[in-house]
Amino acid sequence: GAVVSQHPSWVICKSGTSVKIECRSLDFQATTMFWYRQFPKQSLMLMATSNEGSKATYEQGVEKDKFLINHASLTLSTLTVTSAHPEDSSFYICSARPGTIYEQYFGPGTRLTVT
Amino acid sequence: AQSVAQPEDQVNVAEGNPLTVKCTYSVSGNPYLFWYVQYPNRGLQFLLKYITGDNLVKGSYGFEAEFNKSQTSFHLKKPSALVSDSALYFCAVRDIAPYNNNDMRFGAGTRLTVKP
Numbered sequence: 001g002a003v004v005s006q007h008p009s010w011v012i013c014k015s016g017t018s019v020k021i022e023c024r025s026l027d028f029q030a031t032t033m034f035w036y037r038q039f040p041k042q043s044l045m046l047m048a049t050s051n052e053g054s055k056a057t058y059e060q061g062v063e064k065d066k067f068l069i070n071h072a073s074l075t076l077s078t079l080t081v082t083s084a085h086p087e088d089s090s091f092y093i094c095s096a097r098p099g100t101i102y103e104q105y106f107g108p109g110t111r112l113t114v115t
Numbered sequence: 116a117q118s119v120a121q122p123e124d125q126v127n128v129a130e131g132n133p134l135t136v137k138c139t140y141s142v143s144g145n146p147y148l149f150w151y152v153q154y155p156n157r158g159l160q161f162l163l164k165y166i167t168g169d170n171l172v173k174g175s176y177g178f179e180a181e182f183n184k185s186q187t188s189f190h191l192k193k194p195s196a197l198v199s200d201s202a203l204y205f206c207a208v209r210d211i212a213p214y215n216n217n218d219m220r221f222g223a224g225t226r227l228t229v230k231p
Contacts, residue, residue, distance in 0.1 A: 004158075028133065034127075034218055034219075042161075042223070042224070043205065043221045043222060043223045043224050044205070044221045046218050046219075046220075049218055091156075092156055095219075103164075104149075104209075104219055105161070106151070106158045106159040106160075106161075107158050108157060108158040109157065109158040110158070111156065
């Protein structure tokens, strides 16, 4: 089946630093990738949608300058949290969709803790 | 825009009993409906989906869901619950009309606890 990986699985960083999270589709080409954020005991909130080679589309209230998304290839998308603050601590989950319109596959998530 | 409601934050059942996790949806066109399960500190695992066809959809680990268009519902069911089914369950919907980058919208989640 389709597999999506994320790296790292967890990261701790100091306030003010930047952190990059990678999302890879391992056995399919992802024309569209999504980034979600999940707070404890809450649902997934879509942050942004990206198509390969295009700028990401951010959801309302998500700072595009703070959460930089790059979808440089059909198998890789990155989320960079710039100048991280403790309130950015969360569980970040990426998702990838191949050319078909049905399926969307999820990565295992990345736990970010900003101290 | 599409939306999903999971009216129950928590569902408790005894092992061996049937379970139901409720989901209702709202879309402007025809829905694609999904159920996912999440274990602590893990990503989402796909259980099943409804695209078209038979209203009763069978999925992984013995789960099934029934699409009811008139009630705009897609409840998740299992005839006999296992303790290992205890997890967080999310219902999700995508609106297929019009097709573009339509993303999934998730419900708030329902925590299922199966007691021995």
